[in-house]
Amino acid sequence: MQAVLSEDQMQFKQVIARFFDTHSTMPAVRRLSETETGFDPVVWSELSETLGLPGTHLPEEYGGHGFGPTELGIILEEMGRTLYCGPFFSSAVMAGYALACFGDEAAKIEKLPQIAAGTTRATLVLDDLNHPSKVGRLIKANQAGVLTGTAPIVLDGGSAQAFLIVAREPAGLGLFELSPTSPGVEITLQESIDMTRKIARLTLQSAPGLRLGSVTEQGLYQFWDLISVALAHEMIGGAARLLNDTVEYTKGRYQFGRPIGSFQALKHRCADLLMSLEFAKAATHHAGFCLAAGEETTIYPSMAKAMAADCFMDMARAAIQLRGGIGFTWEDDTHLWFKRAKCDEVLLGAPYQQRARMMDILQEAQDVA
Amino acid sequence: MSRDEIKAELEQFLEAEFSPDLSLIEWRQRLVSAGWAAPLWPEAYFGRGFSQAQAAVVTQVFAERRIVGAAQVGPRRLAAETILAHGTHEQKLRYLPKILTGEHAWCQLFSEPGSGSDLAGASTRADREADHWRINGQKVWNTSAHHADFGILVARSNWDLPKHQGLSYFLIDMRQPGVEVRPLKQMNGHASFNEVFLTDAQVALDDLVGGEGEGWAVATTTLSIERQGFARGRGQSTPAEPSAGRVYRELAQELEIDNEPYTWYPQREGRPDLVLQRARETGAIESDAVRQEMAKLFCLSEAARISANQVSAHQKSGAQGVLPAGSIGKLGASVIARQAAHVHTMISGASAMLSGPRSAADGMIAETLVSVPAISIAGGTDEIQRNIIAERVLGMPKEQRMDTGPFRDIPRNSQ
Numbered sequence: 001m002q003a004v005l006s007e008d009q010m011q012f013k014q015v016i017a018r019f020f021d022t023h024s025t026m027p028a029v030r031r032l033s034e035t036e037t038g039f040d041p042v043v044w045s046e047l048s049e050t051l052g053l054p055g056t057h058l059p060e061e062y063g064g065h066g067f068g069p070t071e072l073g074i075i076l077e078e079m080g081r082t083l084y085c086g087p088f089f090s091s092a093v094m095a096g097y098a099l100a101c102f103g104d105e106a107a108k109i110e111k112l113p114q115i116a117a118g119t120t121r122a123t124l125v126l127d128d129l130n131h132p133s134k135v136g137r138l139i140k141a142n143q144a145g146v147l148t149g150t151a152p153i154v155l156d157g158g159s160a161q162a163f164l165i166v167a168r169e170p171a172g173l174g175l176f177e178l179s180p181t182s183p184g185v186e187i188t189l190q191e192s193i194d195m196t197r198k199i200a201r202l203t204l205q206s207a208p209g210l211r212l213g214s215v216t217e218q219g220l221y222q223f224w225d226l227i228s229v230a231l232a233h234e235m236i237g238g239a240a241r242l243l244n245d246t247v248e249y250t251k252g253r254y255q256f257g258r259p260i261g262s263f264q265a266l267k268h269r270c271a272d273l274l275m276s277l278e279f280a281k282a283a284t285h286h287a288g289f290c291l292a293a294g295e296e297t298t299i300y301p302s303m304a305k306a307m308a309a310d311c312f313m314d315m316a317r318a319a320i321q322l323r324g325g326i327g328f329t330w331e332d333d334t335h336l337w338f339k340r341a342k343c344d345e346v347l348l349g350a351p352y353q354q355r356a357r358m359m360d361i362l363q364e365a366q367d368v369a
Numbered sequence: 370m371s372r373d374e375i376k377a378e379l380e381q382f383l384e385a386e387f388s389p390d391l392s393l394i395e396w397r398q399r400l401v402s403a404g405w406a407a408p409l410w411p412e413a414y415f416g417r418g419f420s421q422a423q424a425a426v427v428t429q430v431f432a433e434r435r436i437v438g439a440a441q442v443g444p445r446r447l448a449a450e451t452i453l454a455h456g457t458h459e460q461k462l463r464y465l466p467k468i469l470t471g472e473h474a475w476c477q478l479f480s481e482p483g484s485g486s487d488l489a490g491a492s493t494r495a496d497r498e499a500d501h502w503r504i505n506g507q508k509v510w511n512t513s514a515h516h517a518d519f520g521i522l523v524a525r526s527n528w529d530l531p532k533h534q535g536l537s538y539f540l541i542d543m544r545q546p547g548v549e550v551r552p553l554k555q556m557n558g559h560a561s562f563n564e565v566f567l568t569d570a571q572v573a574l575d576d577l578v579g580g581e582g583e584g585w586a587v588a589t590t591t592l593s594i595e596r597q598g599f600a601r602g603r604g605q606s607t608p609a610e611p612s613a614g615r616v617y618r619e620l621a622q623e624l625e626i627d628n629e630p631y632t633w634y635p636q637r638e639g640r641p642d643l644v645l646q647r648a649r650e651t652g653a654i655e656s657d658a659v660r661q662e663m664a665k666l667f668c669l670s671e672a673a674r675i676s677a678n679q680v681s682a683h684q685k686s687g688a689q690g691v692l693p694a695g696s697i698g699k700l701g702a703s704v705i706a707r708q709a710a711h712v713h714t715m716i717s718g719a720s721a722m723l724s725g726p727r728s729a730a731d732g733m734i735a736e737t738l739v740s741v742p743a744i745s746i747a748g749g750t751d752e753i754q755r756n757i758i759a760e761r762v763l764g765m766p767k768e769q770r771m772d773t774g775p776f777r778d779i780p781r782n783s784q
């Protein structure tokens with residue numbers, strides 16, 4: 001199995017970094033976070049058409065580029081580093097992976113190429129975002145594929161052009177598609193702590209869905225691992241940026257006649273944060289390599305999500321504390337990171353839930369052995 | 370050389386030269402002459418100039434064929450790597466072979482009662498006489514000094530220069546009348562470190578490493594090698610089970626002495642390896658609170674392992690760029706050890722009060738609980754590692770110094 005990025009992957013990372021440094025500047029993030037849709041269609045079509053990013057991790061036979069979790073992780077790390085605002089996570093990662101994992105052959109042939117090309121901005125509707133075992137309690141489908149129920153949190157639900165929905169069927173779970181304009185669909189924009197990622201509430205009342213495939217329990221867990229590792233990459237990208245900027249700030253701010261970065265209390269806090277970042281990075285990259293190597297049901301995806309989330313939140317708390325009063329203002333950018341960190345922390349399961357899953361897997365593995 | 374070429378040449382050598390009936394020293398002398406004892410070292414000095422990846426092939430063949438390798442325990446390695454980096458041609462020829470064969474054991478004479486973290490504040494005197502250096506002072510916490518033939522020593526050769534510039538680095542013969550070693554009992558009951566009194570002890574003029582006054586630069590090399598050792602944990606490059614034959618018998622005897630100070634070292638790392646098993650046996654694994662703490666421990670220990678692998682893969686690939694490995698790894702080892710001790714305590718409950726052979730895991734858990742405090746002190750404290758990470762890795766500004774100017778004028782501990 002891979003242990004570090006290859007030469008090609010390093011080059012890819014540089015290209016991606018340059019793109020987001022140019023297109024996801026802090027003024028752009030500020031501007032987009034104040035809008036309702038929260039993304040820039042010009043940047044979206046550029047990252048789709050010029051770079052082909054939404055298809056990175058999707059299979060070639062369905063219009064993707066056939067790379068894996070590591071290349072996708074590289075993109076998300078850079079998006080996290082620049083606080084990118086746009087439907088990449090909801091459409092390419094969540095909806096794209098869901099269709100690739102659960103869609104029937106015909107559905108994949110018909111729908112996946114558009115998600116891979118970025119021409120359709122889809123989103124995945126899960127009625128629970130805490131734990132795979134809780135999915136399918138709120139949204140039900142009858143024999144005819146008619147959907148009823150509520151999903152309180154749908155990422156980019158206000159701007160998505162297609163909804164993929166996991167719903168409880170008479171037997172098991174199924175994946176369905178709905179257009180936002182279908183009858184029986186009610187979309188309400190939700191206020192989110194994190195203004196850089198938009199959320200809507202979706203209410204379905206006898207909305208006619210198109211069935212795309214079946215969702216097995218094991219498949220749902222594996223899917224959850226894929227998107228959790230992708231999210232972990234976004235978080236370590238954000239955490240690394242925060243540490244870098246915070247350390248720079250402490251070098252330039254003077255109190256008591258010296259830079260505050262020369263105070264040992266701050267140095268030690270930053271040193272501990274660097275250690276936690278290095279560990280979270282190691283865990284996240286390793287989880288990506290494991291998934292790429294086809295290793296299923298290991299502890300690493302949950303471990304990566306738990307460590308990245310704790311690290312990102314610790315980093316965000318310190319980033320504000322070490323800036324003092326200015327850190328608590330709306331004007332300073334730091335709160336944007338803090339809020340992204342807070343939402344990423346709980347999206348797909350808070351660290352304690354990820355750790356509980358790790359233990360379940362470890363125990364099962366020992367039972368088998 | 371390719372993997373296969375290395376394997377072929379090494380197997381041919383083993384075929385021709387190895388016999389279990391050789392004496393341990395005779396066998397290792399053959400290894401040293403052929404460059405197999407330390408393949409990472411340069412060809413001019415008993416090695417083969419191999420890369421990490423090439424050397425890994427050698428290690429693997431040794432392990433598979435259960436061949437006895439060079440002697441490499443603890444302070445020997447610190448001495449060898451430092452001499453290799455800073456020693457003269459003659460010092461390398463004189464000292465390195467006997468380190469590899471195990472004929473000479475070494476110890477590290479750095480810390481003093483008045484200066485530990487502040488190693489550059491050492492006040493052991495080195496006075497230059499006509500034909501030798503005369504050493505006076507006291508060292509402390511010196512692991513294995515009671516077994517050592519030689520020591521690596523930092524002492525002050527100039528009191529008028531600023532502290533870092535007045536130090537010199539010496540190789541000292543421990544078997545002489547001016548050196549007295551007294552074991553110190555530790556809080557875990559073992560006595561692996563010592564205090565060492567130096568009273569008109571002698572060091573030959575050509576046993577100075579680096580120039581006079583260059584001791585700090587040389588000591589820095591030793592310290593960074595030491596930190597890396599903590600992150601990696603203690604490896605044993607010798608076969609696990611003893612086999613028949615003189616060489617194995619003598620190895621077992623050597624290890625019994627060499628390893629005596631280190632039997633508790635795995636325990637100071639917190640024994641995370643025992644956690645899952647014990648949690649199941651005691652039923653503690655059913656508790657959600659315990660499971661959370663266990664998972665936190667495994668996150669840390671797995672991430673540290675993965676991170677160390679990534680560092681070595683990065684080095685193997687020959688890629689550029691500094692990885693903040695040493696100090697972060699050492700700090701990580703402390704955090705892991707403390708979390709492991711915390712989890713063991715939760716698992717044991719009130720039984721954590723017990724110690725000795727009738728207590729949990731044959732006394733290993735009790736020993737763990739009272740050994741873990743060492744890891745965040747030995748080899749540079751956690752606070753010192755944080756200073757290093759903040760200043761050298763993150764580039765944060767240094768603190769204002771109170772210890773500039775001639776060393777003799779700097780406030781220090783009265784002895």
Ligand SMILES: Cc1cc2nc3c(=O)[nH]c(=O)nc-3n(C[C@H](O)[C@H](O)[C@H](O)COP(=O)(O)OP(=O)(O)OC[C@H]3O[C@@H](n4cnc5c(N)ncnc54)[C@H](O)[C@@H]3O)c2cc1C
Binds near residue numbers: 478479485513562746
């Ligand atoms: C098991 C063990 C084995 C050892 N083996 C050896 C050996 O073989 N050879 C050898 O030479 N030494 C050895 N040592 C000694 C070890 O290197 C020292 O104990 C260590 O460097 C700390 O020095 P000190 O004990 O003088 O404590 P001090 O330096 O007095 O430290 C006391 C406290 O002050 C803190 N402190 C000191 N300076 C700073 C600073 N600048 N910023 C923030 N906090 C600070 C420390 O972190 C610590 O918490 C060993 C120690 C142990 C425990």
